[in-house]
Amino acid sequence: MLADDLRGMWYIAMKDLRAYYFKPPNISWGIMFPFAFVLAFAIRNPGELRQLVPGLLALTILFGTSSMEAIVIVFERRIGSLERLLLAPVRLPALLAGKLLGGMTFGLTVTAVVLLVALAVFGAGSVNWPLLALALLLAAAAFSALGAVREVFEAQTLANFVRFPMMFLGGIFVPLSSMPPALQVVARALPLTYAVETLRAALDGRALPTTALDLGALAAFTAALFWLAVRALARRTA
């Protein structure tokens, strides 16, 4: 059964990547959007651009992993093809994990391109590579699970109320420490905050223990959001 689940998860992800994700418009949009956002901010506030790189990466993962899940979950459910997966010998958590794996793979691919550009411009410096890989992976998992929760609950409008403030409160443009205490509390409840912090640590070449709490928070967000999405999907498809 576990073998069926793992195989199902893998092929669901591969199918989604092929059928939906890796189409030229999605790739170019996934890469362009975060650059445009950072550029807009940089023009308004010229200064140390290098400081924006962790936020740029976090934004790229956020949009790369979660923006297409509407198609892979809600759209498939509406046209009936999600039922094919529900009929297959793949248990629900594995099915959803396959969907998330597709989103993560796409998000990380786009992020790799953005990372290469950023490194070419600013230089690799003292990057802690293993930590960077771990941080990117956990951030992709957390954002992908967040996207799944949004889609399974069909709460896109509500989600945008969360996603946009998250971009401003997540420490991308304004460091957490310079925010009023009340907003800092809000920021601590957002996964983006932890993603930005741990990416910053990795790019600054710090050791893993200094950012272990951030990594733990991302892992906890992933687990909780994934559990929520599986439960909701089970209820909605029964």
Place this chain on the structure above:
Amino acid sequence: MMSDVIQVAELTKHYPAGRGAAPVRAVDGIEFAVREGEVFGFLGPNGAGKTTTIRMLTGLTRPTAGRARVLGFDLATDVTRIKKRIGVAPETSNLYDELSACDNLVFAMQLYGVPRRERKTRAEELLARFRLGEKRDTSFAKLSRGMRRALTVAAALAHRPPLLFLDEPTTGLDVMSARSLRGMIADLRDEGVTVFLTTHYLEEAERLCDRIAIIVNGRIVALDTVDGLKARVQKRAVVEAVLADDSGGVETVRFESDDISVAVQAVLAQAAADSRRVLSVNTLQPTLEDVFVHLTGLGAEAMLAEKGGKGGAHAGG
């Protein structure tokens, strides 16, 4: 030895009341068994509970009460094992628009664990069988309705399941596509695949099914072979014969009896007495439509209401 591949006892599905809707007893304590190798028809008007029953037996919907065993596995505890061994073609052709005909079949095989080396050959074999060989690389979105339906059935067969569920396979198809699909279903039975078929087309059920359960308002009102169902309606045998005399005069005569052999003998006796020749003898049987009307108290038009219209209703010869 024939064994039961599906056994159902008191299977029930209730939907609770919600948002102004009254509670629904979609399926209400049904019992039946499907034998290995037969085409089992589940016949009923729209909303009778056909699709809900399929959804329960294929693990998409949890029953409110009752038990079922499919291919020897308990539905309540072994649903994944059941899923692995059955093929399902749902009511809507729901393959992936973005993938080609061939890739859709390959993906179906990947999900069900068909070994990599077999996938291509099996896909080609299915495409040829369903006359889709030339459409191998055409995306699902660009296929005609009949081809989409055929490919959906093909995908359900990709992993060679011994038991196939077909939910309204010919609804909405043109006469030729429906006929061709029926031919394929008949072939499957010849190969030993057990087919559980829902339909609201009486003629289709009569043509394809070894046994038929008639379901109305979530309850099975009759379950028998086609001939058995007809026998319930027709208590007396009716024989119709065409007799000709030497001058070329032709007459149709009809005899009724409790015993068909008595009626046939009466035809022969009549011909001998008048020195006439027998040109033809027919036994008159009620149609499945007569049976349906008799057993359900509904008009046959109840079967055609709402869904699909008459598109594939007639088997077309």
